[in-house]
Amino acid sequence: MSNRLSGPLDDVTGDAGYEAHPERMGFFTDTSVCIGCKACEVACKEWNFVPEDGLLLTGMSYDNTQQLDANSWRHVAFVEQTKPVQAPSPTVNTSASTDLGMPTVGLPGAQDPQAADNGDIGVRWLMSSDVCKHCTHAACLDVCPTGSLFRTEFGTVVVQQDICNGCGYCVPACPYGVIDQRKDDGRVFKCTMCYDRLGVGEQPACAKACPTESIQFGPLDELRERAQQRVERLHEQGIDEARLYGESPDDGVGGDGAFFLLLDEPEVYGMPPDPVVTTRDLAAMWRQAGAAALTLTVGVALSFVGRSR
């Protein structure tokens, strides 16, 4: 039971009952090359016919989308950080892809791929396109009482809209705050990793639209290898804060089907630092509830013992 509810799981698709199935597909979002163009957000909306999510000026840098929810399945986070830049800033051999249209102010080739040299105060932009993590152990799927949420043959997690009855259980179950209810509809919606496109051998709309290959789509095993190389290269270049997030099968959700390369702590981007699938503790919870029910039964029985009326 433990392996089915938490911990590493090699063949998540096979575990879900598929006999012959394609490789597990995933996203690797390399935020070090994200330029904040939001092409992914737009492509997702267009392809999946996702309705408008309210128009609002938030004052949160360039982020008016604010969060992932029922009507935003990709969300580009913008963080502006000021930090002193050591002068003279070392010239770093950035790879071709990191040079693509970065919104830098001042000299290129600052120490950080998303840093800009601006006198003695550097402005560092962190941009990251967030998405459903398509967890190995997906809490949303575990708790769904109708079977509406299911594991596809690609190892992704998808809502079947004709079955969802809007019970809302998946919403607080997700440790990343991804899935949400569409208020005027009653049902829940989230990223499907473009299940329809995958079915015909196409890549998801966001990955296709991404001009810098910040969003990479492919077999999860390949992506994990590629990400490892990328983070090592960044470390060699002196960018020590580069780290992978969600790539490890040993994490609290058994690894994400959509994982990230980040340049700061996950909570800075609005992601939990140590997410755990809630069902990891479910057996213990049922035991507690059973013991409490037993206590209650004994209590009722004892109340009839003793003094007459």
Add this chain to the structure above:
Amino acid sequence: MGRRDGAVVPDAEFRSYYGRPILKKPVWKQPDVPLYLWLGGIAGTSAALAEGARLSDRPALERVARLAAAAGSGIGSIVLVHDLGRPERFLNMLRVFKVTSPLSVGSWLLAGFSTAASVSAASHETARLRPVGRLAGFAAATLGPPLATYTAVLLANTAVPAWHEAYRELPFLFAGSATAATGGLAMLAVPVAEAGPARRLAVAGVALDLAAEHRLESRLGMLAEPYQQQRPGRFLRAARGLNLAGAAGAVLGGRSRAVSSLSGLALLGGSLLTRFAVFQAGLASAEDPKYTVVPQRERMRARESQLA
């Protein structure tokens, strides 16, 4: 949650994305869901109480308990269906059975329980189909206690920090709260001469409720805050007052009709307030990224220092 024993107040310094919540707040509605927690608790406990009343020959107590079990679960089901985003699809709840989903387990439990409790109450009221009624009453008494406590798992099996981390205490808190409320209801509606078990039940329920709540608040460290502050905190303090008053009334004035009725009302109110408080404490903990980030960071530090 490692080394958190209430003595060390964790550092509330944390980073976030513009202070925005990381988790999605439950979309479950008020008063629907807290009301269901309360009704389910009373219905489940009442079904067990009814069997005791039958065996000990207390007809008035038995009648009230059977009616409470049927009505509580019936109204509870309506409230739950009303809470759905697509109420017309409520039957999809019985499309599959999943132990990993407390809501699936609970739907089956509630469906079975309310059927059994209704049959038992109807048979008892009309004096028809006695053997079937007996069997149904027994079935309801068996399903009742789990019905009263599974709701704690329903809340705890989420990423909501104040609910999830309280998974050890919540079932006992709910069992205590349900027992106190059921005792209270019977004290209110049953002649004092037959209400002895109800009074003892009420006192025991209050004791369990208070003990579980105390344990929860001392074990949860920072995550106890949502239970202590703002509206949930006020509700829980008021509930404690009502519960203690109700229990005192049961012990000291149980033979008085007036005191019994007032105590019963206090206990019912105390339980209802407790359910609202627990529900709202969860919402508050989901809304503030502090409760997501700080405990997780602490967990990571504990893991690292264990490795080192």
